[in-house]
Amino acid sequence: MFKKILIANRGEIALRVINACRELGIKTVAVYSEADKDSLHVKFADECICIGPPQSYKSYLHIPSIIAAAEITGADAIHPGYGFLAENAQFAEVCKSCGITFIGPEPDHIRLMGDKAVARQTVMKKNVPVVPGSEGGLSDIGELKSLAAKIGYPVILKASAGGGGKGMRVVWSEDELQSQFETAKNEAMAAFGNPEIYLEKYIVNPRHIEIQIVADKFGHVIYLGERECSIQRNHQKIIEEAPSSVLTDDLRKAMGQAAKKVASAIGYSNVGTVEFLLDKDNNFYFMEMNTRIQVEHTVTEGITDIDLVKLQIELAAGEKLKLKQKDIRITGHAIECRVNAEDPKTFMPSPGKIEAFHTPGGPGIRIDTAAYAGYTVPPYYDSMIAKVIAHGRNREEAIARMKRALEMFLIEGIKTNIPLHLKILEDEFFIKGEINTHFMEEFFRRNEISGTE
Structure with a gap:
C-alpha cells in the first residue's frame, strides 16, 4: 500500500480523497493555487505545497509543477480526482516514467476511451450496441452529407476528443449541416486542440x-x-x-x-x-x-x-x-x-x-x-x-x-x-x-x- 498520496485537485473531491486516505492510514499532500491558499483541503492534508497562480493552466493543469511537488514531498502515488488532469493520458504517462503511481487506469486506456470515435469502434467489435453513425472521424462534407442521409435526420455531430457538450451540435436537416459542422469543428479545436468530428444518429428524448x-x-x-x-x-x-x-x-x-x-x-x-x-x-x-x-x-x-x-x-x-x-x-x-x-x-x-x-x-x-x-x-x-x-x-x-x-x-x-x-x-x-x-x-x-x- 502507498505511504503518501499527492492529490492533484481541489475542493470537495480533494477532501473526499483525504477522507479515504485517513481511513487507510495513508499520508496526504495537498497542492493548491494561490487562489486556494485558504481552502480546506490545504488545512486537512498532512502536507501542502503551492503550485502556481490562480489560472488552472499555470497550476492544476501544469504537469511539471505537480510532478515536482510529488518528488519534493516524496509522494509515491497521485490521485487526480475528476476534471483537470484526471483523463489526461500524458499526465498518467509522466507519472509512470517518474516512478509515481497514477491512481487510475493505464495511459493507453485513457487515450483509447478519450477518443470517442475509436472507443465506438472498440466496443462494436464486442457486440455492444452503439448509436448508428460514422466508424471514425469525418473531415469531408460530402461524406458527411451522404452518411447523414443514410442514417436519417436528426443527427448529432460530436468532437472525437470531446466531452462536456463542447464540439457537439444537433442537426435537424441537410440545410444546416455544413454550418453546424464548421461550428462543431471550431469548438472542438478550441476546447481540445483536435478538430475531428464524428456523426451519430440523434436519439430523441433519451x-x-x-x-x-x-x-x-x-x-x-x-x-x-x-x-x-x-x-x-x-x-x-x-x-x-x-x-x-x-x-x-x-x-x-x-x-x-x-x-x-x-x-x-x-x-x-x-x-x-x-x-x-x-x-x-x-x-x-x-x-x-x-x-x-x-x-x-x-x-x-x-x-x-x-x-x-x-x-x-x-x-x-x-x-x-x-x-x-x-x-x-x-x-x-x-x-x-x-x-x-x-x-x-x-x-x-x-x-x-x-x-x-x-x-x-x-x-x-x-x-x-x-x-x-x-x-x-x-x-x-x-x-x-x-x-x-x-x-x-x-x-x-x-x-x-x-x-x-x-x-x-x-x-x-x-x-x-x-x-x-x-x-x-x-x-x-x-x-x-x-x-x-x-x-x-x-x-x-x-x-x-x-x-x-
Whole structure:
C-alpha cells in the first residue's frame, strides 16, 4: 500500500480523497493555487505545497509543477480526482516514467476511451450496441452529407476528443449541416486542440444511464448498478440518482454485462463509468466511457455501501478485487443535487465571500463540500461548491429527505442554485420519474425560465 498520496485537485473531491486516505492510514499532500491558499483541503492534508497562480493552466493543469511537488514531498502515488488532469493520458504517462503511481487506469486506456470515435469502434467489435453513425472521424462534407442521409435526420455531430457538450451540435436537416459542422469543428479545436468530428444518429428524448464498473489488474470486473443522469442543462448534469426508476432487473443486468464487456475488451483496471443512452423502447446504446471517479459516485456509494475512492487506491496498489458480482446488493434510493455558486435565474456564476454557512443533517443526508463561513469562492474554477446526497428506503423518501435538507442548507453572501433544485424536486414530472435529457428544457418552459446564460 502507498505511504503518501499527492492529490492533484481541489475542493470537495480533494477532501473526499483525504477522507479515504485517513481511513487507510495513508499520508496526504495537498497542492493548491494561490487562489486556494485558504481552502480546506490545504488545512486537512498532512502536507501542502503551492503550485502556481490562480489560472488552472499555470497550476492544476501544469504537469511539471505537480510532478515536482510529488518528488519534493516524496509522494509515491497521485490521485487526480475528476476534471483537470484526471483523463489526461500524458499526465498518467509522466507519472509512470517518474516512478509515481497514477491512481487510475493505464495511459493507453485513457487515450483509447478519450477518443470517442475509436472507443465506438472498440466496443462494436464486442457486440455492444452503439448509436448508428460514422466508424471514425469525418473531415469531408460530402461524406458527411451522404452518411447523414443514410442514417436519417436528426443527427448529432460530436468532437472525437470531446466531452462536456463542447464540439457537439444537433442537426435537424441537410440545410444546416455544413454550418453546424464548421461550428462543431471550431469548438472542438478550441476546447481540445483536435478538430475531428464524428456523426451519430440523434436519439430523441433519451435517458442518460451510466453503469459504474470496478476492475482489478487480474481481469476481474464487476458493475455496481446504474445511475440516472438525465437531468442536465447544456449537457452538464444537475441531479443524479440511483437506481433508475425505469430499469427492470433484466435490463439492469443486460446493461451491466455490456459495461463489463467494454472494460474487458481493453483489459481495463480501476474504477470507470460506461455511459449509455436509453430510448423510449428501452433499447440502450453505448455513448462513452469515463476513465475516472465521477462527481456523482456518491449515489452509488449510497445504495451499495461501497467506498469507491478507497477501492480506487487499493486497486492502483495492485490489490485483488475482493468483491464478486453476487456480493453486490442495492439498498434503497439515493439522489445527489449539485449546489453551484450561481444565480438560479440567469445561471451566471456568483463568486465571492460566504458570510454564513450551515449544512443540514439528519437521517440519510450526506454533504460533500469544501466551503465554510468566511470562505471566498474564487472565480477561476467550476462553480460547484457542495453536493447534497439523500438516501432513503425508496425514491419518495429520498426526495422528501433531499427537500428537507436543501430547505435547511444555509448559504449567505453568494447566490446558489438551491431554489432551482427545490423547484425541480416539486415538479410533477420529476416526481413521477418521467424524465429524459431534455427534461430541463421542458421544465424551463413550464416555469417560464429562459434556461440560457
